[in-house]
Amino acid sequence: MTQETDRNYSNPWYGKEGELDRLVKPEFRKEMKGAANGLLQKLAKGVKSQNSDSDYSIYTGSVGIYYMYWYLNKKTNRPIPQDRVQMLLATCKGSLRGKRFSFVCGDAGPLVMAIVTDSSLVDKKIKTICLKKLIDLKKLVLVRDPEIPNEVMYGRVGYLWSLLFLNSYAESDDLKVESTFISQVIASIIDSGLGRHKDRLYYEWHEKEYIGAAHGYIGILYVLLKAKAYWAPGQEALIRRTLEWLISKQRFPSGNFKSSVGSMDDRLIHWCHGSPGAILLLLEAATVFGSQEFVNVALECGEVTWARGLLKKGYGICHGVSGNAYGLMALYAHTQDELWLRRSNSFAEYCFHYGTKNVHEPDRPMSLFEGLAGVIYMLIDFAEAQPGAWPKFPAFHL
């Protein structure tokens, strides 16, 4: 048992992982699928009762729910509902606002989803138009303006992520973007981080130096590491020094990461702020730089996530239990230590009871990042886990 706080419930399985044998048996995968199917029916009803698709974002809107159906189709061959495809096409054709360019909160999300959808559902001509619109967003991304953020949710790495995702899922080379273009986007991200400190990059969002995956360094560095194949000389050293500064200076004694530079309050254990998102960065850093030190820090982040991760805030992937389950699952995928499978599946099982223990109802209860769609995505992802196809946090973990 761990301590209950105003943020989290006590974890009844803390220190009792040895009793969780049933969670590593094949029957538990069936239970996860059963729970996901029940929640899918709830989602389908909920989506029908929503009378507006005016929020088309991956984060809280209609295309986030589409992304879940697209992923389920990939994993299980479940067909994508026709009306969801129509909604996506209508969004790409007429609703894009042309103001935000990231994947999670901007126009890149719908455009990329249309391009990576199977050709039997989206015509090649439409995909080509979407690719052109995606590349045209560069006029918002590449302009030198200190007001343009660099973080995942609204910023330049959110656009860079879209390009990396597109190039790994597009069905043919003419639907991919050129590597020189990707390098240009990376250069604009690095350039805008220079000048404030001589030994590391500097990024802020709304006048604060955020740390977490959603708005801060964790997310920015993670996407930059994933873009390693496109780095220019000199970029690697800057990225690594920034990472080392983050690990040595921006953690609490508990092992948790701060939410922003100067924060004194060790409260948040979310994907968006805190250790669960940091695990994904640290494991990627271990792979890129070949250093066990990064794995050790990730394991400490895993411990604090396991102890304090049953959040009162709810079940969602952004700041809820399913997102924390993804951090623990990443540790299993990396270390192959079954302890982490027990822990991640324990959090997954907690999510079977979606909606019964959260203190607040999310604003967008069907959505991918705050609501039901993200939980279903996680349950199916965990149920289908296998070597070479480990679960990955949606719209972030590549």
Ligand SMILES: [Zn+2]
């Ligand atoms: Zn969040």
